[in-house]
Amino acid sequence: VRAIDVKRLPTVRNGMLSMWRFVRFVLGYRRSQKRHPQRVAVETSADRCTHCGRCVKLCPTGAIVAGDELRTDAAKCIRCCACVKGCPVGARSYDSPFAPVLSRNFAQRKRNLTLM
Template sequence: MNIRSLKLVYFSPTGTSRKIVEGIGRGIGAARTVRCDLTLPGGGAGHPAKMQEDLIVIGAPVYAGRIPGVAADRLLRLRGANKPAVVIVVYGNRAYEDALLELNGLARERGFMPVAAGAFIGEHSYSDAEKPIAVGRPDGEDLLAAENFGKTIRQRLDAIDRIDDLPALQVPGNIPLNDRMVLPAAPPVTREDLCTKCGNCVFLCPTAAIVLSERLTTDAQACIHCCACVKGCPEMARIMEDVSIRKIAQWLSTKFQQRKEPETFFSF
């Protein structure tokens, strides 16, 4: 198969899934690459729902062993048109559990033909200076692994004429899938003394949960705890203060220090 055009589709509030998908895209090295960023509300609206490119890479983070519900909802807009796809999840060095199986199933349901998959590691959304978790990942080694994975995908696809007869891609995970996590209604809070009302967090929020008027308010029901506003605030004015989340972050930081490595899967 000649891969001339490539589409990179991702949902990535803190940018780690995007970096991995971009790395894989560099490795594939198509003559034309288009991006469909589903992170922000209305993201991907300018793109035709039906895939026109020769290969599509789809990436999302892992939230409690699943892909985020909002990412799944946004992916439902796409139509795979029997195009080969690579499905990718990025997790914060704990576990990806059923997330890859879920994304693989979702891609098939939407008419894609997944031919390869990967689980990569990114700095945990809850990581900070006091509770570091997979800090700085994906790092150079991870990005090299992503590029090499892309190169291998390219070589294998170059060597075959059609994908219709390939066996279905098998990835780890269990059916029924993990239940989706019910988040505490406790979004990050704003330190008024530090906030300059620059609006950066409003722009970065994937669910439009933050409103800036006299002061900043956050819709607790809409917040998915992605920490894009925390990591993207230039004044360090957004803080995840909730006690239960701080406890989880502490647990992750102590229990999951040992470096995990990317895993990849092929159907052929």
């Protein structure tokens, strides 16, 4: 029988705890949005945009108009981020309030698991 040094065992983070923290944040965010509504729209970098028109073609709601690619109509935008993903030069970005919380709560990658 070998002795096991408990200090050397890898610590396993509880995924449910991370999920609970994120759900708590989302519920608090939704409550604050009811009191103080705020529409977050996709932003476009004027110096990086080449006006190629790809974002106009990719937008399913028509929130981006050809010739005025720098502006996104926040009332029409459904925040699908199709324009952000499809921009060939990376000129479009979406600063979500959930991004920092997601990275903080789910920063640790899962271990690889092989299923047979």
